[in-house]
Amino acid sequence: MNTLRKTLISPSILTADFGNIGEAVRNLEQAGADYVHCDVMDGHFVPNITFGSKFVSDLKTYTNLPLDVHLMISRPDLYIDRFADAGADIITFHVEAECDAEKTLASIKARNIKAGLAISPDTPVEALAKFVNIVDVVLLMSVYPGFGGQKFIETSYDRARKIKDIIVGGKTNALLEIDGGVNCENSLAVKNCGVDMLVAGSSVFSASDMREAIKRLAE
Ligand code: DX5
Ligand code: ZN
Numbered sequence: 001m002n003t004l005r006k007t008l009i010s011p012s013i014l015t016a017d018f019g020n021i022g023e024a025v026r027n028l029e030q031a032g033a034d035y036v037h038c039d040v041m042d043g044h045f046v047p048n049i050t051f052g053s054k055f056v057s058d059l060k061t062y063t064n065l066p067l068d069v070h071l072m073i074s075r076p077d078l079y080i081d082r083f084a085d086a087g088a089d090i091i092t093f094h095v096e097a098e099c100d101a102e103k104t105l106a107s108i109k110a111r112n113i114k115a116g117l118a119i120s121p122d123t124p125v126e127a128l129a130k131f132v133n134i135v136d137v138v139l140l141m142s143v144y145p146g147f148g149g150q151k152f153i154e155t156s157y158d159r160a161r162k163i164k165d166i167i168v169g170g171k172t173n174a175l176l177e178i179d180g181g182v183n184c185e186n187s188l189a190v191k192n193c194g195v196d197m198l199v200a201g202s203s204v205f206s207a208s209d210m211r212e213a214i215k216r217l218a219e
Helices: 018-030 053-060 080-086 101-109 125-131 156-169 187-191 210-218
Strands: 008-011 036-041 067-072 090-094 114-119 137-141 175-179 197-200
Touching: 008 036, 008 175, 008 210, 018 053, 018 210, 036 053, 053 067, 053 080, 067 080, 067 114, 080 090, 080 101, 090 101, 090 137, 101 114, 101 125, 114 125, 125 156, 137 156, 156 175, 156 187, 187 197, 197 210
Parallel strands: 008 197, 036 067, 067 090, 090 114, 114 137, 137 175, 175 197
Antiparallel strands: none
């Protein structure tokens, strides 16, 4: 049971209106979100394209919330400085990406930004073990990356517990974040696996009352 820390809520803007992103992030801030989750996709690492670092720096001007930038791109090592300059507060990339993960994590931390490592559903959680003492955040994907509105993959509960054991065993205070298909129906079970931070896109942006949705996710 995750009782030590307040559960952080990082709504994903993937399902927001990109043509009115200022209003979307202002609404998130007023609704009590802790972070803004920014899903960057390159159309290569995942079969979808979203936005780049300029979009992130522009949306930064509309909110005081910290930005939780999730890079679903093949070569994150080439873009760390650009997203750092854009105002990212967390930069997370995938352990499956085509780069030296240790060097890339170091390049994020060199910018005094929290470094996160994401893992997709088909990757064994053991792939994270050697990085767990370096990262500030582990991002467990509970859907296949690329799109919002997908169904939560049920094996993610067990994977979350295993990753939490790896984090606790490594005596680090890395946060465990989960991303994909999270909603008010499964959020309590997810938190009971030791998850510290929830990404939720469609369940927040489709809610009639965004504040109530965020409050229920964090309860
Ligand atoms: C998927 C993204 C997720 C997604 C979450 O590749 O990384 O952040 O936008 O959206 P929902 O909560 O709708 O699954
Ligand atoms: Zn994401």
